[in-house]
Amino acid sequence: MATRLAASEDDLPANVDINITPFIDVILVLLIIFMVAAPLSTVDVPVELPVASADAAPRPAEPVFVTLTADLSLRVGDRAVTLADLPMELDIVTRMKRDTRLYISADRSVPYGEMMLVMNRMRGAGYLKIGLVGIDEAGTEAPTPPAVSAP
Template sequence: MAVRLGSDSSDDLVENSEINITPFIDVILVLLIIFMVAAPLSTVDVAVELPTSAAPQQPRPEKPIFVSVKSDLALALGEEIVARPALGPALDALAKGNKDERIFLRADKGVPYGELMQVMNLLRAAGYLKVGLVGLEDVSGGTQP
């Protein structure tokens, strides 16, 4: 058994030039998991351009009921402006309480989709489930690219 009692200058610590790869692999695996979770979330926002309808025009009812959402988000029942809370009772008066009456919903191009859905929810809450969306007829007869 040998013991070294003196100190000489040759006992300096030798630098280790090897890379400890274990923490590097741990960091890479954590980043991989983060990207695997985040990748599907980034594909939800998809731009959609809705085409015009080329369906044949349906016969109009004798006295249709139109609910319109104007560009300033005001509601109109026929030609009269109606407050959102008063839409249900106004429809009941116009449809004579017939909940099976088809309601034609039309909206300005600039109306956000969420606002249109809120109006449809108001119609549903009032008991009117037959809702037709009104749009412009595609006069070209073809489909858009």
């Protein structure tokens, strides 16, 4: 039997450093896999959508317009109201008929949040049929609100 009695100088020291070469190889393989798989995961189907040519819904005899002007003043028809008084004024104009379609027209410069405050107040009062007034392709508004004069 052989035993070592003393440490000799020809022993190599223990290597405690991490070999990063296999790590880099794995990362490069994963990069190649994702580079190949990413374009395959997106669906690009060319679709030519048809132009909507449906006629507009029939306009009520006396539409109710809620107008939000550039200075954030609110009107129902031609009467100026506050946001707090809006549900009461709508009840008066619609004779408490909650299924009446209401039309909102707002200035282009009105912030989206202000428009949503008005719509939320209307929905909170029970008016769920709300239409937005905009300009159609021919350049005319549909439906056209009545002329509003400044007080």
